[in-house]
Amino acid sequence: MMADNRDPALTTFSDEEKFKDFSEVDSEDHEIGQYPSRTRSWRTVLLIVSSVIVAILIAIVAMSWTKSSHLKYDHCGTNANEARARGCVFETTGFTWLAPECADPATEAEFLEYIAKNEFKYYRTENYTEEVSVEEIRKGNGPGFFVREKYHLTHCLFLMKKLHRMRDKGAMIDGQIMPLHHTEHCMGQNLKALADTGFRKHDVQFSYTKFPYCGKPGGYNLEWPEQGTWTES
Incomplete structure (x- = not known):
């Protein structure tokens, strides 16, 4: 039905x-x-x-x-070199390469300040032994890096803030955060963490690089089960 x-x-x-x-x-x-x-x-x-x-x-x-x-490009390609050639910028908030029209420097700055203040770490390997600097992360190279669940929950909240901030100023919204299912995912993860302080505490988390559309849902490499593919929602 x-x-x-x-x-x-x-x-x-x-x-x-x-x-x-x-x-x-x-x-x-x-x-x-x-x-x-x-x-x-x-x-x-x-x-x-x-x-x-x-x-x-x-x-x-x-x-x-x-x-x-009016966009010259409504997406940033499928890798960092293509993204730079198209004039795109990398946001650590969502691990996304974005057309400038869909970037939110204010939320990005707030997110970077928060993770520095709370000493959130990025790692190169899944055993969390080799740390990676924020400076390297911000280059947007490679498939992504390993993080802890607390980072995942925090990035979700900042992306929800970005969604409202972009909407309030009439700016274009990127295809990762535009669909309702992304907000539902973030809300669900944070509610589970509130109910269980040990929620996914020891799970290996990988924050992977994404290439959303600008101004419409979807993009490249957005969904974990469909890595390396384009989605339209």
Whole structure:
């Protein structure tokens, strides 16, 4: 059975419209006899409101499309050399190569300050014996580095902040954090950690390099099970 993906607000709107439909009520009472015209008035109002909402949505989509169409590149390729050649920047916050329009220097600076203050480490090997400097990490070379779960949870929270910050200033959003499932993943991980202080404490964590689209969901190398492939969501 297919899931009902209707927006709850639209469902409520539809139910309210049905509740207000008295067109089939039979009565000789004059007041009740006025309901059909009131129903038509409500339907007129709803039609106008719906038209306005649709117009606004079309405008938003058009604006997003216009922004995206002005990009020289809407993604950064599949490796660091291609990314640099396209003028992309690397963000440690998400381990992502991004078009400048989708980068968030403010959140990146806050994230780097936080991990330095709390002495979060990056490692070259899965046994966590060889540390890697932040300076090397910021070059964006290679497939990625090993981190602890606490780093994973922290990076998730900063990416959620980035999502809202970019949305608030009307900036373009990268394809890694744009989909709802990324926020759901981050929320789920942090809730599990709150419920269990030992959650994934000893698990090996690998933060891998990604190449999201700019202005639309998806990109290259975004999903762990589908490494080395392009995704559209």
